[in-house]
Amino acid sequence: MHPINLALARRLERLARLLELRGDEAYKIRAYLRAAETLESLPEPITHYAEAGTLTQLPGIGPAIARKIREFLETGEIATLKRVQQEVPVTLLELLNLPGLGPSRVRRLWQELGVVDLDSLEAALRAGRVRGLAGFGAKTEARLLAALERYKARPRGHLLAHALDLARMLLPWLRDIPGVQRAQLAGDARRWVPYPARLDLAVAADRSPEDLLPLLLAHPLLEQGRTEGGRLLLWDFDGFPVVVHLTAEAAFGTFWLYLTGSPAHVQALEREAAARGLGLSPEGLHTGEGLRTVAEEEDVYQALGLPWIPPELRQGRDELDLARAGRLDDVLPWEAVQADLHMHSDWSDGAASLREMVQAAWESGLRVVAITDHSPVQKVARGLSVSRLRQQRREIEALRREFEGRIHILHGAEVDILEDGTLDYPDDVLEWLDLVVASPHLHLDQDAETATARLVRAVMHPRVRILGHPRGKMWPRRPGLPVDIRKVAEAAAAHGTALELNANPYRLDLGEEDLAVVREVGAWVSINTDAHSPQDFGYRLFGIALARRARLSARQVVNAWPTEGLLAWVRGEEPTEAPLV
DNA sequence: GCCGTTTTCGGCCCGACTGTTTTCAGTCG
Numbered sequence: 001m002h003p004i005n006l007a008l009a010r011r012l013e014r015l016a017r018l019l020e021l022r023g024d025e026a027y028k029i030r031a032y033l034r035a036a037e038t039l040e041s042l043p044e045p046i047t048h049y050a051e052a053g054t055l056t057q058l059p060g061i062g063p064a065i066a067r068k069i070r071e072f073l074e075t076g077e078i079a080t081l082k083r084v085q086q087e088v089p090v091t092l093l094e095l096l097n098l099p100g101l102g103p104s105r106v107r108r109l110w111q112e113l114g115v116v117d118l119d120s121l122e123a124a125l126r127a128g129r130v131r132g133l134a135g136f137g138a139k140t141e142a143r144l145l146a147a148l149e150r151y152k153a154r155p156r157g158h159l160l161a162h163a164l165d166l167a168r169m170l171l172p173w174l175r176d177i178p179g180v181q182r183a184q185l186a187g188d189a190r191r192w193v194p195y196p197a198r199l200d201l202a203v204a205a206d207r208s209p210e211d212l213l214p215l216l217l218a219h220p221l222l223e224q225g226r227t228e229g230g231r232l233l234l235w236d237f238d239g240f241p242v243v244v245h246l247t248a249e250a251a252f253g254t255f256w257l258y259l260t261g262s263p264a265h266v267q268a269l270e271r272e273a274a275a276r277g278l279g280l281s282p283e284g285l286h287t288g289e290g291l292r293t294v295a296e297e298e299d300v301y302q303a304l305g306l307p308w309i310p311p312e313l314r315q316g317r318d319e320l321d322l323a324r325a326g327r328l329d330d331v332l333p334w335e336a337v338q339a340d341l342h343m344h345s346d347w348s349d350g351a352a353s354l355r356e357m358v359q360a361a362w363e364s365g366l367r368v369v370a371i372t373d374h375s376p377v378q379k380v381a382r383g384l385s386v387s388r389l390r391q392q393r394r395e396i397e398a399l400r401r402e403f404e405g406r407i408h409i410l411h412g413a414e415v416d417i418l419e420d421g422t423l424d425y426p427d428d429v430l431e432w433l434d435l436v437v438a439s440p441h442l443h444l445d446q447d448a449e450t451a452t453a454r455l456v457r458a459v460m461h462p463r464v465r466i467l468g469h470p471r472g473k474m475w476p477r478r479p480g481l482p483v484d485i486r487k488v489a490e491a492a493a494a495h496g497t498a499l500e501l502n503a504n505p506y507r508l509d510l511g512e513e514d515l516a517v518v519r520e521v522g523a524w525v526s527i528n529t530d531a532h533s534p535q536d537f538g539y540r541l542f543g544i545a546l547a548r549r550a551r552l553s554a555r556q557v558v559n560a561w562p563t564e565g566l567l568a569w570v571r572g573e574e575p576t577e578a579p580l581v
Numbered sequence: 582g583c584c585g586t587t588t589t590c591g592g593c594c595c596g597a598c599t600g601t602t603t604t605c606a607g608t609c610g
Contacts, residue, residue, distance in 0.1 A: 027593055031582035062583045102608050137601060379596050380610055441610065442597090 002045040003169040007220040008072055009039040010237050012065070015081045017096070018088045020103040021110070034060035041535075047073060076220075091117040097476050098147045100140065108133060122148055150479050157188075157195035158240055159475065160542065161505035164189060166199055166236060169221060174244075177215055179207035181249045186259035192312040192545035194508050195475075198241035202256045204249040216244065251284055253294035258282040264316020265309075272304045272320065280304075312545050332547050336560035337540060339368035341570075342414060342437050342468055342500065342528035347392055348373035349381035351533040354392075358399055360534030362407045368563055370410035370435045370570075371396060375424035377416045378441060386429055389413065408563065410434040410570060414468055419443045421457030423464070430463040435570050437500070437528075439468030444481055451481040456491045465570055466526045467492065469502040469509040485514045489521040496569070498524040498558050503543025504536070515550035526558045 016032035038060045039046060049055050050073055055066040068078050088110075094117065095106045109115040112133060113124050124130050125148070131141045167185045174183035180203060184190075187200025205212065209227040216234060217225055222242065225234035232244040247255040258266055259282075270280045279286030284293040285303055294300050298308045306323045313319045313331065322328050344350035345357050352360070354371060361369045373392070374383035384392065396411045403409060412435030416424040423430065423438055430436050438458045446454065459467050470488060473480025492499050499518055502509045507530070510518065518525060527543035529536050547557060554560040558569060 025582085028582050030593075031584095034583080060583065064582060100608075104607060135601065135606070139600060143600095378610075380594065382594080444610095 001040060001165065001169075002042070003173075004045050004047060004073075004220050005039045005042050006165070006169070007237065008046060008069060009036040011072065011078055011081055012036040012039070012068075014090075014093070014237075015078070015084060017093055017103075018081075018084045018090070021088050021092055021107050022084065023104075023107055031060065031062075032065070035065045041533075089116045094118060095121060098144065098151055099477060100143050100147055105136075108135075118148065118151075151476070154476050154479070155195040157193075157197040159505060160189060160192065160194050160196055162240060163196050163199045166221065166240065166242065167201065170199075170201065170219065170242070173219055174201065174203060174216075177205075177212065179211070180205045182252055184256055186245070186256055187243075187261065190260050190311045191262065191314055192542070192549060194512065194546065198243055200259055201242065201244045202252070202259045203244050203246050204252045204255075205246055206248075209244075209246060212244070212246075247282075248293075250293040250295055251282070253296045253298075253300050254280065254284050255282050257297050257300055260311055260314065262314055262316055265314035265319065268316055268320050269300075269304060272306070276304065278303070310548070312548050315549065317551075330553055332544060332552050332554050332557050332560060334541075334544055334548075336554045337527055337544055337557070338366055339559040339561075339563075339566055340366050340528055340531070340537065340540065341368075341370040341410070341412070341435060341466060341526055341559065342372050342502070343369065343531040343536075344373050344381075344414070345371060347388070348378070348383055349532060354395055354399060355402075356534055357531065358403055358407060358409060360537055361531075362403065364537040364540070366407060366537070368408045368410070368566060370412040370437070372412040372414040372435070372437045375413055375415045377418070377424045383416075383424075384413070386425065389425075389429065389433075408567070412437060414439050415464075416441055417454060417458045419446075419454070421454040423458065423461060427463070430461075433463075435465055436461075436463045437466040437468040438464045439500075440470070440472045440481060444472045444478060446481060448482040448484060452484040452487050455481070455483055455488045459488060459491045459497045460495055462495075462572070464497055465572070466498045466500050466528075468500045468528075469504075469507050469530070470499055471509050471511075471514070473507065473509050473511075475506050475508070480509065485510070485517045486521060489518045489523040493521055493523040496524070498526040501525050501527045501543050501547055502530050503527055503539040503541075503546075504530045505539060505542050508542065508546060512546060512550055515546065515552065519550055519552055519556065522556070524558050525552055525556055528559070 012032045013036045016029045020029045038058050046069060049058060050070055055061055055069055056063060068080065072078050092106055092110055095101050109121065113129055115121045115124050125141055125145050130136050131138055167189060171183050174180055182204040184202045186202040188196035189199055209230060209232050213225060213227055213232055216222055216232060221236050222234050223237050225232055230246050234242040236242065245259055273280040284291050301308050309319050309323050340361060343357060345354045346352060358369060374381040376383045376385055393411055396409055400409050412433055414437045417438050417440045418424060455467060455470060458464055471480030471483060489499060499510060527547055529539040531537050558566060
């Protein structure tokens with residue numbers, strides 16, 4: 001995605017949300033959101049279409065939005081947005097993250113009680129003022145207080161995907177600035193920490209922070225910034241912090257290493273250095289003869305008798321031992337995943353045809369895919385009736401012939417796990433499908449005991465091969481089912497069912513703590529993208545990174561199995577290897 | 582606000598659930 005397209009899409013999205021809070025017509029809101037989606041999927045920078053005079057030929061962009069786009073390209077601002085931002089407090093947008101609060105209720109809290117942010121909402125709730133509003137009662141008050149508590153306890157930080165998108169757009173730009181010799185991703189995001197607090201960039205340059213600041217602020221994604229010591233603190237349009245750390249090129253290796261962390265990993269390296277009579281600091285290696293600067297990270301590790309350790313493994317756990325023993329490859333290799341067993345097409349709520357999805361999967365390096373559209377209970381997602389499911393098989397058979405010898409296509413379904421743990425298709429249909437991914441979508445407010453029993457029942461169904469996004473969590477809004485993962489994993493291990501690591505960056509479900517339990521129990525894991533459009537296959541990296549952080553082996557991840565073994569397991573045959581219990 | 586026609590304006594994804602109603606609005610997926 002081009003930075004200018006993203007910068008503009010963000011503004012249109014914010015405009016839509018603010019208009020929604022103001023109470024403008026719903027279809028106008030949708031129009032802005034659709035235009036933002038179009039911008040995010042454009043192959044060329046929007047300037048290209050503006051210059052060619054073809055803006056209104058783009059889907060969802062008519063005369064009014066085209067005018068705003070041209071205004072933004074010429075002035076860097078959208079007057080309508082500025083005006084609406086003065087009218088509606090931007091801080092209200094965060095309230096929409098609370099389950100139970102939609103635009104209409106937030107508007108009334110704001111207009112009738114003067115609530116503008118989380119703090120004033122909490123104060124109003126605790127003072128009993130909310131339940132005085134028409135349509136709000138004691139139950140709503142209690143639910144909102146509970147939602148507020150859960151929200152405050154959510155994983156802090158921002159979406160990793162957001163940080164990496166930003167880095168992808170900023171780094172090439174930084175490297176082109178005169179005087180900048182190197183620019184690299186560092187910090188939590190480089191280690192694939194799911195919710196980084198900020199984006200850290202390591203930059204080697206022979207210019208001062210004060211010289212660089214105005215150049216960086218010219219970037220369309222960066223809104224404001226200042227210098228602080230040897231660093232530049234910057235913020236993007238949504239207030240996401242970007243920190244540019246400056247060093248000299250000769251010391252880049254140690255500097256980058258320290259900036260990447262984790263602190264526990266770096267401390268382990270310092271102890272390793274001390275054991276060899278060396279000192280390690282961001283400035284370099286301290287030897288008996290004085291300071292030796294190190295420009296490359298590999299050389300730091302080499303000086304300590306270690307191979308380079310990939311950032312996502314730098315957790316201060318067992319990685320130094322693994323590295324010393326030459327066993328870093330015991331952890332699932334990045335390139336080992338060649339199957340994706342959960343994706344959607346425009347038969348249900350996907351954005352692309354079956355053919356486009358299979359083609360994109362093939363191009364992204366996959367060799368086995370499963371088409372898994374929704375089951376009937378998912379009305380909004382246009383879940384497939386049994387007869388449409390049977391029609392879909394004919395199209396899939398044609399695609400199999402077309403892609404013969406290149407990619408193996410399974411015809412599955414993402415079948416809803418109903419409230420009691422039964423499934424949303426009858427058994428004969430489940431029997432007929434190549435692969436059943438069973439997932440919870442509804443009734444995500446169950447208590448731990450009910451939810452655990454529900455998932456265990458689904459996992460034990462003889463036709464279920466994969467338990468999709470087991471908790472049903474969605475960042476930042478939905479915390480997910482309070483399931484006893486150990487019990488679910490034990491049932492899964494006993495039945496040869498895999499638990500999904502859903503790689504969609506908004507889900508990452510199972511999460512890191514859950515995966516540690518699953519690893520210990522020895523149940524199989526399936527890393528899938530849940531792709532709803534061709535570009536979503538890129539989500540795979542988030543899943544693999546998380547699996548690596550959890551130290552899963554290729555043996556435990558079904559998507560990394562050789563094709564024949566994987567297909568045998570999908571068919572429900574006895575696994576060739578016993579589960580790792 | 583956009584779109585596709587009926588070329589001037591009506592339709593735009595929909596059904597269930599919940600709490601708060603006393604016939605429904607708001608939220609969710």
